[in-house]
Amino acid sequence: MALKINKRVLLLLPDLLHSKGIKTSPCACKNKPLNIKGKKVSSQQWILRQINDPYVLKTKQENWRCRSAFKLIEIDDKYNILKPGFVVIDCGAAPGSWSQVAVQRVNADKSDSEKPTGTVISIDINPIMPIVGATIIPSCDFTAVETQKKILEKLGQRKADIVISDMAPSASGTKHLDNEIIINLCISALRFSTLVLHEGGNMLCKLWMGAEQDKLKRAMEIFFRTVKMVKPESSRSDSKEIFMLGRHFKN
């Protein structure tokens, strides 16, 4: 398989190949078509999909930490869930693109002195590199009582306007097990939301379409006036991922 090298490919290729453990030198892909023959078929398909994905290029150009940023941007553009001054809790935040988006939209980095300053608290079981304007709680399991205590400490007397969860387990390969884990992460985010949201607050969580999604929807409907399933355009159509948005917490 040979790739025609154009501007887009040149920009993306070093990172893509590096992430697949393929060594490159700056001049290696300058003039000739790059031969990715000999690589595993799945690696070839992955590289081609990345190169043809407009969001991958935009991620790099706009300095987001990962492509997921566009999903939150799209959801917020449509539902207006992040406003200047809002308090946001971002669960499963690493590497940090949702927190980057949230910081900008709630003005947590005080970049606009005319608007109220928001707060973003970012939690992940893995490390998270610092993000200007966000309060980071790295390397902590969100579902653990101690982690939730830490979040409550950071909140102090304040209530949150929105809890967002993009938490997902590393795929085990066993679909129903992965589904069960992600639903439990959503339920944990829902339970925590009921403690920290003020009346009228919102919750957004990611899950994979499957048998359990109705159970989660019913649970969310107890606490939110409206619950919607959302599939942003930037979420790959061949992915089972979907987002559930609960609006207007009833308290």
Ligand SMILES: C[S@@+](CC[C@H](N)C(=O)[O-])C[C@H]1O[C@@H](n2cnc3c(N)ncnc32)[C@H](O)[C@@H]1O
């Ligand atoms: C799809 S990634 C999140 C991407 C992130 N929204 C962004 O835009 O950069 C899913 C994250 O969920 C985290 N995660 C999974 N289980 C978790 C748990 N129990 N507690 C905290 N984070 C968890 C993973 O470590 C991973 O970083």
